Amino acid sequence: MLSPLVQTPLFGITLTLVTYELASCVYRRWPLALLNPVIVTAACIILFLSLLDIPYAQYAAGGDILLFLLGPAVVALGLPLYQRRAEIISRLLPTLCAVSAGAVASIVSATGILLLFGSDTGLILSMAPKSVTTPIAIGISEKIGGIVPLTAAIVVVTGCFGGMVGPTFCRLLGIRDPFAMGLAMGTAAHGLGTGRMLEIDRFGGAMAGLSIGLNGVITAAIIPIFVALLP
Amino acid sequence: MLRGMAILLGLQLVGEVLTRWLEMPLPGSVVGMLLLLAGLRAGIFRVDWVKDAAELLLSNLSLLFVPAGVGVMVYADLIARHWLALSVAASLSTLIVLAVTGWSAQYLARKGGK
Known part of the structure; x- marks a missing residue:
């Protein structure tokens, strides 16, 4: 009786919004990194779907509509960039250098660690674009011969982890300037790092948004060099 | 709106x-x-x-990533097979990127007289 209802977008969207709202209440009450609302919500929904034996595709009827809104949300990042343009232009060179350094560090460390584990090439290539935003990472993975669905999963996990521990880790390292923290969050954890950064500081969030695009372009450009160097 | x-x-x-x-x-x-x-x-x-x-x-940017997070369940088998290598590489590498980007941005911005 209920199964036709589960296939409508109403199910996926409502389930996501209600769970997220509850998870946010919990997070406001106990603001622990482990209780990050995105992770708690995703974990609860996975559990719920598995227990009731509802396939992911039926949830996706609604989930895809929320995912679609990521597109205009990325466009909207142009507004905070415009509002803080004077500060950005005065720091253009440090921005480009820092994001480039982060892009190289990401590719080298991710592939290097997997090499130490003795992982096979398919896995390494899928991991290489891990810090880049989902749509760009998928394109890169496809181009260099990675496993595309695996790359998509790694990118989301990386973003969740970076968004969760990023601000605390940055403060531990003495990175407190919203400009530097924003670039670090956007370069390491793309949209999820940016979302977290926007909650902390508006300007930092705008810098994180800028570094999503920059990191994507830089990684796409330099990754073939590193792939050629792989044993 | x-x-x-x-x-x-x-x-x-x-x-x-x-x-x-x-x-x-x-x-x-x-x-x-x-x-x-x-x-x-x-x-x-x-x-x-x-x-x-x-x-x-x-x-509400973070909310929009929830469906992609749920999507991980589709690749659960593949991830389970390589979970140790993948989780160490993803987490350690993320910390390295945070440190490299954050430190160089802060250092360069200060050097630039800001």
Whole structure:
């Protein structure tokens, strides 16, 4: 009786919004990194779907509509960039250098660690674009011969982890300037790092948004060099 | 709100067309972001046209990633087989990127007299 209802977008969207709202209440009450609302919500929904034996595709009827809104949300990042343009232009060179350094560090460390584990090439290539935003990472993975669905999963996990521990880790390292923290969050954890950064500081969030695009372009450009160097 | 949403979606669409046409390795939304910046700078759009829609999307950005997070369940087998290597590489590498980017940005910004 209920199964036709589960296939409508109403199910996926409502389930996501209600769970997220509850998870946010919990997070406001106990603001622990482990209780990050995105992770708690995703974990609860996975559990719920598995227990009731509802396939992911039926949830996706609604989930895809929320995912679609990521597109205009990325466009909207142009507004905070415009509002803080004077500060950005005065720091253009440090921005480009820092994001480039982060892009190289990401590719080298991710592939290097997997090499130490003795992982096979398919896995390494899928991991290489891990810090880049989902749509760009998928394109890169496809181009260099990675496993595309695996790359998509790694990118989301990386973003969740970076968004969760990023601000605390940055403060531990003495990175407190919203400009530097924003670039670090956007370069390491793309949209999820940016979302977290926007909650902390508006300007930092705008810098994180800028570094999503920059990191994507830089990684796409330099990754073939590193792939050629792989044993 | 509606005008803002129309502008955001319209610019994403223009971005998608441009990236496909010029075969750029970028998502259309990132190009749309740059177009919005350019349009505001050139005075084609006014801030209050896009403000409400942009605020709504940006203040709830994290929520929009939840479905992608749920999507991980589809690849559970593949991830379970390589979970140790994948989780060590993803977490350690993320910390390294945070440190490298954050430190160099802070150092360079200070050196630049800011």
